[in-house]
Amino acid sequence: MTERYIGLMSGTSMDGIDAVLVQLEGDALRVEVALCHPWPADTARTLHELCTPGENEIDRMGVADNLVAREFAAATQALLAKAALTPKEIRAIGSHGQTIRHRPALGFTLQIGNAALLAALTGIDVVADFRTMDMALGGQGAPLVPAFHQALFARPGALRVVLNLGGIANISVLLGQADGGAGSGVYGFDTGPANTLLDGWYRRHHPHGDNYDAGGQWAASGRLIPALLEQLLAHPYFAAPAPKSTGREMFTLDWLDGELDGCTYAPADVQRTLQSLTCHSIARQLPAHSDAPTRPELFVCGGGAHNAPLLAELAALLPDWHLTSTAQLGLAPDWVEGAAFAWLAQRFIQRKPGNLPAVTGASRPAVLGALYPA
Known part of the structure; x- marks a missing residue:
């Protein structure tokens, strides 16, 4: 059965939000539509600042968590408009969020981008928080691709x-x-x-x-x-x-x-x-x-x-x-990571493992992510 998924990814470069809409049937993948949604300058500045320890981080992170979700939602809506599709035609969004800390030696990683707000704004189920289960099993939480x-x-x-x-x-x-x-x-x-x-x-x-x-x-x-x-x-x-x-x-x-x-x-x-x-x-x-x-x-x-x-x-x-x-x-270099998180969302929906212990060091394969229903 062919289903559509959206992958959303913003990497450590923070040069924009990659939004990729794919059709998946088994492991067969076809990119239907893709775009890069630019970060507003003030939001990008806020995110770069959060990557460096500073004052009042918790409050600033809470605000940024919602800012990221709103920009991810805008990227999703632009993608749907480009594809002439409605939210009901998308099985789920795989949202990586924006990494602001990755400390495997301390056993934690932190990606922001309020997944509940993203689901509410788009009307699409969201799978997010892909890295923490691997870390809970002793892994690095990365790389997942x-x-x-x-x-x-x-x-x-x-x-x-x-x-x-x-x-x-x-x-x-x-x-x-x-x-x-x-x-x-x-x-x-x-x-x-x-x-x-x-x-x-x-x-x-x-x-x-x-x-x-x-x-x-x-x-x-x-x-x-x-x-x-x-x-x-x-x-x-x-x-x-x-x-x-x-x-x-x-x-x-x-x-x-x-x-x-x-x-x-x-x-x-x-x-x-x-x-x-x-x-x-x-x-x-x-x-x-x-x-x-x-x-x-x-x-x-x-x-x-x-x-x-x-x-x-x-x-x-x-x-x-x-x-x-x-x-x-067959996959343009700009869209590989976005497509990967669409694929990981499908793995979650199908309750299939998304990590490779030989890669991350986790003690076992695991289903990655958490579901935020629309």
Whole structure:
């Protein structure tokens, strides 16, 4: 039976709300309509501020919780209008919410976006709070998308890696083996920062410009600082074993300032070096592939898929890999994560596990999410 689901996702880059309407029949997925709903400038500023510890956080978070829900509802309504559909034609919304803290070492993660208000405003059942059950079972609560990548993109006998370049970079390694029912043949983890430091450093030096370095052009104008790159790569996270996940809390501008330690590097040179940090940290953590029967494939999705200089550097570091976009697999790179949360909503409705313990470290597979009826 074919059903329609909506996935709503805003990542750590906070560059907009990805709204994706999909048709699902089993694991077969087709994107029907998708859009990116921009954050109002004042809301984006509030969310960025909440990601850094400050005063009166509880009150500010409560206000932001409702602001996020209202923007998610606006994105949903725009999506329905674009598709010429009514709320009754949607089985459920899978809402990731907006992460403002992710502290797996402390056993908690926090995504805001009042799911009850979202259900009330849209008239559609909402599945939300996807990460906490995995954490309750001892897992990292992230990444959750490898199960989706495995269902859609794995191919027997092929080594495929799906690389999501959002605020944080994460990989899903699809080994091309039969799934034994608990995620055998797949593993994944966060490799470290992708866009979060690049975006933050850019905004600091372009306070009245875009929110990010469009097309990586500012980074391309700078020169690599090799000593700084090796210093940044010495962060212990990069050498830590999987399962592991991270967030903006670990790779902050305060951390970067501490590493710079008053050095007066040209800002564009630092940006260029941050690009290399993203590329080298990914390349160093990809799996060995000498036994792969075919050339290994790296499929890129997320906002970083549009950063040509970054992709060129990554390709140069990985000459043995075929690097391309998830568009080659039939799913545009901008919509992969939104589609994943639509798929996870379906898994909840069908009471099927959504996590992979081999990825997150949870003690067992589990149904993820909580239902907020309209």
